[in-house]
Amino acid sequence: MKILPMAIRSDNSTQNPFQKKGPGLSTNNVQLMPSMNMPGLTCATEETRPMAAYDRPGYELCRYVAHFMETDAGPVPVIRPDLDKKDRLSTIAVRCGIRRDKYLVSPGLYGIGSPDPDSDVLVTANYKLTFDHLRSALEGISAWILVLDTRGVNVWCAAGKKIFSTQELVNRIQAVSLEKVVAHKRVIVPQLGATGVSARQVKVQSGFRVVYGPVRAWDIPAFLTKGKKADKSMRQVTFTLFERFVLTPVELHGALKISGIAALVLFVLSGIGPGIFSFHGAWERGLVSLSALVIGLISGAVLTPVLLPFIPSKKFAFKGILMGSVCVLLLLPVIWDRIGSMAGAAALIIFTVMVSSHLAMNFTGATPFTSPSGVEKEMKQYIPVQVTGILVSAGLWIYSAF
Amino acid sequence: MQDFRYLEDVATLVLDEQKCIGCGLCTEVCPHAVFEMQENNARIVDFNACMECGACVSNCPADAISVSPGVG
Numbered sequence: 001m002k003i004l005p006m007a008i009r010s011d012n013s014t015q016n017p018f019q020k021k022g023p024g025l026s027t028n029n030v031q032l033m034p035s036m037n038m039p040g041l042t043c044a045t046e047e048t049r050p051m052a053a054y055d056r057p058g059y060e061l062c063r064y065v066a067h068f069m070e071t072d073a074g075p076v077p078v079i080r081p082d083l084d085k086k087d088r089l090s091t092i093a094v095r096c097g098i099r100r101d102k103y104l105v106s107p108g109l110y111g112i113g114s115p116d117p118d119s120d121v122l123v124t125a126n127y128k129l130t131f132d133h134l135r136s137a138l139e140g141i142s143a144w145i146l147v148l149d150t151r152g153v154n155v156w157c158a159a160g161k162k163i164f165s166t167q168e169l170v171n172r173i174q175a176v177s178l179e180k181v182v183a184h185k186r187v188i189v190p191q192l193g194a195t196g197v198s199a200r201q202v203k204v205q206s207g208f209r210v211v212y213g214p215v216r217a218w219d220i221p222a223f224l225t226k227g228k229k230a231d232k233s234m235r236q237v238t239f240t241l242f243e244r245f246v247l248t249p250v251e252l253h254g255a256l257k258i259s260g261i262a263a264l265v266l267f268v269l270s271g272i273g274p275g276i277f278s279f280h281g282a283w284e285r286g287l288v289s290l291s292a293l294v295i296g297l298i299s300g301a302v303l304t305p306v307l308l309p310f311i312p313s314k315k316f317a318f319k320g321i322l323m324g325s326v327c328v329l330l331l332l333p334v335i336w337d338r339i340g341s342m343a344g345a346a347a348l349i350i351f352t353v354m355v356s357s358h359l360a361m362n363f364t365g366a367t368p369f370t371s372p373s374g375v376e377k378e379m380k381q382y383i384p385v386q387v388t389g390i391l392v393s394a395g396l397w398i399y400s401a402f
Numbered sequence: 403m404q405d406f407r408y409l410e411d412v413a414t415l416v417l418d419e420q421k422c423i424g425c426g427l428c429t430e431v432c433p434h435a436v437f438e439m440q441e442n443n444a445r446i447v448d449f450n451a452c453m454e455c456g457a458c459v460s461n462c463p464a465d466a467i468s469v470s471p472g473v474g
């Protein structure tokens with residue numbers, strides 16, 4: 001049962017009889033208990049809720065719980081497969097990085113459809129996006145869903161951090177008394193959780209056999225009907241245009257703080273000139289350099305990730321250089337009149353390209369195919385280039401003011 | 403994932419074919435189809451696709467596989 005603190009409730013303040021003001025409380029006609037059904041008082045209509053029996057003081061039922069079913073291990077919430085408007089809005093907010101934390105589901109056992117003791121058990125993470133993704137893929141399917149406590153992190157990232165782990169799976173199986181709910185001894189673990197799980201250890205410690213399900217939740221119905229066999233395409237990760245696109249707001253968000261600092265530095269550098277420091281220069285030239293920064297950001301954190309497979313080279317840092325070059329060449333004509341010198345133009349070009357290169361390299365952390373050893377190699381090679389480039393461009397920019 | 407190839411010859415993946423007992427689990431858990439079963443034994447067929455996630459390592463019942471990112 002996913003339960004929220006009482007403070008979140010907003011719908012029942014009007015039902016409090018003691019808040020009623022007006023003639024009912026006058027001194028010559030004392031009626032302190034409107035619930036006693038005295039004439040002359042309007043009482044709130046009674047509310048009958050089908051799940052009232054599951055109410056607990058201080059808790060609120062989650063919207064995605066349709067009803068409860070009794071099992072030998074106690075009541076299990078049965079969830080809906082359909083997402084409502086609020087789920088969808090929250091998904092967008094989370095994707096945009098507006099709310100990334102605390103978007104989670106209580107760990108434990110849930111049901112979907114009308115599961116019975118022979119139904120499969122699907123293991124998942126307690127990140128609400130993951131949970132929503134899974135339940136919406138299970139329309140028309142009856143199964144149990146075992147939500148592990150991954151501290152609001154998705155399956156793959158949690159498995160990499162070993163919080164989607166053998167231990168957590170074994171503990172959760174025991175905590176929900178899974179053996180009392182199902183008559184079989186197998187759990188379906190998403191393949192991307194395999195990094196954190198040892199199938200053999202789970203079997204030894206809990207008696208349950210791990211069957212690795214497909215990478216993507218929407219392949220689960222096909223996987224189940226094919227006798228729990230995943231074909232090759234279900235076993236391989238993808239990195240589609242859409243998958244890359246939804247990552248970009250987070251990339252931008254991550255680059256925001258350092259960009260703010262960079263912008264400040266740019267304005268200060270831009271103020272340096274023949275008169276030692278000029279606020280007019282800081283503003284005028286600062287804006288020009290800021291446009292270079294913004295273009296570098298867009299190139300490295302948005303365009304390079306989205307256009308990833310179409311940009312030549314395997315090295316992300318170099319992809320960023322190429323993309324940044326294209327972008328800055330498009331920007332230059334627009335700001336040409338304000339740059340004033342070749343040195344200034346060179347400074348802006350180098351700066352944009354290096355910002356783009358660095359952010360593009362940063363994106364290796366978000367892809368599902370870059371090996372840490374490869375990333376390390378790339379960083380050793382390109383960080384010196386990027387740092388040198390930025391310093392050179394700063395020097396050129398100051399020089400160009402004289 | 404053939405559209406996405408990362409740097410070559412950097413992965414630290416090692417398969418000890420002597421130890422392999424041919425269970426096939428590595429072909430199931432690998433998200434990049436790095437392994438294939440040939441004559442009841444696992445073989446690395448796409449070394450450069452390995453992203454060193456370690457899924458094969460933690461699931462191989464014979465300790466036949468290793469990856470060691472961050473070493474060397």
Ligand code: SF4
Pocket residue numbers: 415431432433434435436437451452453454455456457458459469
């Ligand atoms: S480490 Fe991951 S990508 Fe590499 S072979 Fe093993 S499972 Fe496949």
Ligand code: SF4
Pocket residue numbers: 421422423424425426427428429443444461462463464465466467
């Ligand atoms: S998981 Fe290990 S034992 Fe099983 S096939 Fe792969 S290498 Fe061989």
